[in-house]
Amino acid sequence: MxxxxxxLRLRDLSxxxxxxxxxxxxxxxxxxxxxxxxxxxxxxxxxxxxxxxNRLLDHLDEVRIEGEVLVDGEDIYGPKIEVTHIxxxxxxxxxKPQVLPMSIYDNVAYGPRIHGVRNxxxxxxxxxxxxxxxxxxxxxxxxxxxxxxxxxxxxxxRLCLARGLAVEPEIILGDEPTSALDPQxxxxxxxxxxxxxxDYTVIVVTHILRQARRIADYIVFLYLGELVExxxxxxxxxxPRDPRTxxxxxxxxx
Amino acid sequence: xxxxxxxxxxxKALMIASTALVVGCLLLIVGxxxxxxxxxxxxAMITQIPKGGYYLGKEGGILNAIVGSLYLALGxxxxxxxxxxxxxxxxxxxxxxxxxxxxxxxxxxxxxxGIPSIVYGAFGFVIMVYLRMRASxxxxxxxxxxxxxxxxxxxxxxxxxxxxxxxxxxxxSLGATRLETSLKxxxxxxxxxxxTGVLVALGRGIGDAASVxxxxxxxxxxxxxxxxxxxxxxxxxFFQLGTPFREVQQRAYxxxxxxxxxxxxxxxxxxxxxxxxxKHIIR
Numbered sequence: 001m002x003x004x005x006x007x008l009r010l011r012d013l014s015x016x017x018x019x020x021x022x023x024x025x026x027x028x029x030x031x032x033x034x035x036x037x038x039x040x041x042x043x044x045x046x047x048x049x050x051x052x053x054n055r056l057l058d059h060l061d062e063v064r065i066e067g068e069v070l071v072d073g074e075d076i077y078g079p080k081i082e083v084t085h086i087x088x089x090x091x092x093x094x095x096k097p098q099v100l101p102m103s104i105y106d107n108v109a110y111g112p113r114i115h116g117v118r119n120x121x122x123x124x125x126x127x128x129x130x131x132x133x134x135x136x137x138x139x140x141x142x143x144x145x146x147x148x149x150x151x152x153x154x155x156x157x158r159l160c161l162a163r164g165l166a167v168e169p170e171i172i173l174g175d176e177p178t179s180a181l182d183p184q185x186x187x188x189x190x191x192x193x194x195x196x197x198x199d200y201t202v203i204v205v206t207h208i209l210r211q212a213r214r215i216a217d218y219i220v221f222l223y224l225g226e227l228v229e230x231x232x233x234x235x236x237x238x239x240p241r242d243p244r245t246x247x248x249x250x251x252x253x254x
Numbered sequence: 255x256x257x258x259x260x261x262x263x264x265x266k267a268l269m270i271a272s273t274a275l276v277v278g279c280l281l282l283i284v285g286x287x288x289x290x291x292x293x294x295x296x297x298a299m300i301t302q303i304p305k306g307g308y309y310l311g312k313e314g315g316i317l318n319a320i321v322g323s324l325y326l327a328l329g330x331x332x333x334x335x336x337x338x339x340x341x342x343x344x345x346x347x348x349x350x351x352x353x354x355x356x357x358x359x360x361x362x363x364x365x366x367x368g369i370p371s372i373v374y375g376a377f378g379f380v381i382m383v384y385l386r387m388r389a390s391x392x393x394x395x396x397x398x399x400x401x402x403x404x405x406x407x408x409x410x411x412x413x414x415x416x417x418x419x420x421x422x423x424x425x426x427s428l429g430a431t432r433l434e435t436s437l438k439x440x441x442x443x444x445x446x447x448x449x450t451g452v453l454v455a456l457g458r459g460i461g462d463a464a465s466v467x468x469x470x471x472x473x474x475x476x477x478x479x480x481x482x483x484x485x486x487x488x489x490x491x492f493f494q495l496g497t498p499f500r501e502v503q504q505r506a507y508x509x510x511x512x513x514x515x516x517x518x519x520x521x522x523x524x525x526x527x528x529x530x531x532x533k534h535i536i537r
Contacts, residue, residue, distance in 0.1 A: 056423055061350045088429030098424040101443040101534040110438070111428040147534045160424070167428055 005073065007032050007201050008053065008171060013067035015048055015057065022048050024225045025067070030171075030218075035193060035202040037216035037233070039209065041253050044222040046205040050173050053203070054090040055083050071171075088115065091164025091200075093177035093189075097156035099148035100163075104131075104140050107148045107159055111167035126166055134162035135192050154185025161192060172196060174204040178211065190215050209249065213237055221245050223253075287514060291507030299508055304474045311499045316509055321476050322484035323513070325391060327460035330398035331406075334455055337399070338407040343436045346414040347422075360411065366404035372464035374401045379468040392480040394470025398459045406455035413447025414440060421536065443535055449528045453521050460517060463488035487513045 008030040015023040022045045030036050038046045048057070055076060057063045068075045076086045088111075100107050108127045109117075117123055127144070131137040136158040140151070148159055157177060164172065174193065178186035193202050194215055206212055212219060212233070219236040221229045221244075229242045240246045247253045302315035341359070349356040378397030387393055417440055425435040441448070463486070471483030472493070487509055494506035 054427055056427060059419075059422070059426070061352050084429040084431055087427050090427065092423070092427035094420055094424065096420065098418070098420045099536060100421070100424060100439055101536050103534065110425075110430075114428065114430050114434055114438075149534065149536050163428065 006030055007072060008203075009068075009070040011068040011070065013049075013052060013069060014065070015045070015052060016064040016066075017060075018062045022225050023052070024227075026227045028220065028227060028230060030201060030203060032201050033197055033199070034217035035197050035204060035215050036218040036220060037212040038203065038205045038220045038222060039207070039212050039248075040222035040228075041248060042207060045225040046207075046222055047175050049222065050175050050203065050205050053171070053173060054087045054092060056087075056092075058083065088167050089169050090171045090173050091161070091167065091169040093157065093160055093164065093172070093174040095176045096180045097153060097160045099151070099156050099159055102148065103145045104148045104151070104159060105144040108162050108166050111163060115167060127162075130162040130166045131159075133165055133192075133196070134158040135188060136162060152185075154181050154188060157181055157185065157189055158192065161189070165196075169200070171201045171203065174202070176205055176207060179207070186211075221248065223248070284514065287507055287510045290504060291509070291511035294501065294504035294508040295511060299505065300512060303476060308474075309493065309497055309502060311501045316485075316487070316490050316505075316512070318474055318476050319485040319487045319490035319509065320512060320516070322391070322470070322473075323460055323487040324516070325477065326394050326398060326466065326470060326484055326486055327456055329391070329395040330402055330459045331452060331456045333395060333399040334402040334406050334459075335452055337403055338410055338451075341407050342410045342414055343440070345411060346417075347432050347436050347440070360408070363404040363408045363411075367408065370464065371401050371462050372467075374398075375465040375468050378465065382469065388481075389469060389471030389483045390481050391470060391477045391484040394466045394484060394486075395480075397465050397469040398462060401462060401465050402455035402459045405458055406451045409451030409454055410444070410448050413444045413451070416447075417443055442531065446528060446532050446535065449524055453524055456520065457517055461488055461513065463492055487516075 006029045010026050010028045010030075013023055013026040013028075014021060026049065038049060040046055051057050052065060053069055053076075057065065065077060069077060071086065071089060074081070100110055102110070105127055108130055109123045112123060112126050117126065128137060128141075131140065136155060139155060140159075148156065151159060157180075161172075172193070177193075178189050181189065190211065193204065196202060197217070204211075204215070216233040219230060219233045220227065221236065221240075221242075223244050229236060229240060229245045236245065237249070240249060244253070298313065299315040299317075300320060301317060302313075303318045304316065305312060305314035308314035345356045345359060374397055378393055378400070382389070382393050421439065421443065422435055425439045426432075430438070466484075466486050466489065470486060472485050472489050473483045474485070475482075477484040491506045491509045491513070494502050494509060497503065
């Protein structure tokens with residue numbers, strides 16, 4: 001494993017739902033410590049691609065996965081891999097924020113507790129630190145023991161971010177993380193993601209082209225399960241080579 | 255008024271009528287029990303065991319049946335819960351969504367639900383004869399637990415099935431195992447439904463006469479161990495109603511009132527306890 005290789009690499013990745021092939025032989029290196037946006041029309045396999053990265057598709061019936069997803073050079077679909085270990089390396093932000101049925105504090109402490117942190121002071125520190133990183137600390141510091149479900153949707157999404165960060169992942173996966181949020185909350189989350197790329201590799205699925213333009217350093221364009229084009233954001237956005245990418249950008253296909 | 259409005263009001267009237275009918279029946283039953291039972295209800299009934307000739311109208315009470323029913327129903331419900339929960343977690347967290355095994359298990363629970371409890375009683379009795387056991391509290395608890403099992407499992411199962419997939423994924427994506435997800439997230443989320451399932455099963459168990467007829471037996475004494483027979487309220491009601499004496503029949507109504515109040519008290523207590531934890535639930 002050399003330094004020039006990226007953290008997360010896909011090799012000939014294909015995914016089938018039953019007989020339907022939803023991802024077709026995708027080979028891709030995700031750049032470290034940058035924001036990669038996966039874009040493409042709905043139903044093109046964006047979310048599927050994201051979920052293969054932390055093996056969340058394992059829980060669905062009739063899913064078949066071929067090829068490799070290499071994290072630090074290790075195939076996460078390999079036989080000896082422990083799936084919880086893989087998932088711990090990746091924080092996930094889902095489309096609709098899904099807080100756990102417990103207090104704000106316990107939501108953030110959930111991951112660390114599972115992974116063996118018992119010390120109360122240490123947990124306090126982790127909770128505070130990660131809530132601050134997600135930009136939520138100031139808003140909730142006086143009501144940490146209230147139910148997380150009472151937060152607004154925008155706050156809940158930032159709580160989910162804090163919760164994901166608390167297990168010290170290397171990669172942050174976002175599945176249209178702002179689609180359920182109001183414009184202001186969206187902006188808030190976007191700003192966090194941009195700040196976080198200093199330390200984390202961020203991958204975001206989005207159907208909002210303007211969002212990709214705002215935050216992405218690297219763009220991956222999928223169409224009907226096929227990796228059509230990928231490259232630095234500026235290049236792809238200003239000068240797409242493939243006619244399908246161009247059509248998508250101009251709104252002809254969506 | 256046009257046709258659509260007519261249909262709307264006709265159906266609405268029908269719904270109100272059937273609601274009124276159902277609530278009316280319930281009130282009638284409870285009313286009768288209270289009305290007829292209250293005059294016979296006295297302190298002796300709930301503090302004394304039957305004395306000689308109680309069923310002929312002499313003195314005494316039904317403390318034996320009250321305590322017996324509580325022991326039996328609480329024991330059976332606890333046993334059924336301990337058996338139900340692993341089944342439900344297995345079906346919902348470990349089985350695939352379209353698993354044949356899960357479908358078969360659910361189907362057999364549905365069938366078991368419909369089997370009359372006298373059949374469970376007979377089944378328990380056959381096992382007892384085979385094991386050379388006497389009618390006892392333990393045999394009653396096991397038999398009633400079997401009666402409660404399908405009811406409780408299916409009730410709790412339905413709540414677990416309602417949990418959004420995303421909630422499980424949120425827990426998994428933090429590196430939690432299936433077991434951790436079940437115990438730390440799903441149990442909390444499903445708590446009100448679990449309590450309902452437990453209460454429904456408890457209500458069925460405490461009110462059931464047929465399953466305990468052969469298995470728990472009947473006695474005038476309060477059981478002091480699992481090996482002794484135990485009296486139960488439904489059977490006490492049955493025996494008292496079966497006498498030709500008016501005052502004893504009245505005591506049957508009083509016993510029914512006690513049973514009703516008992517169930518009400520347990521339900522309220524459990525709900526109250528449950529509310530403390532329900533505030534975290536994601537809706």
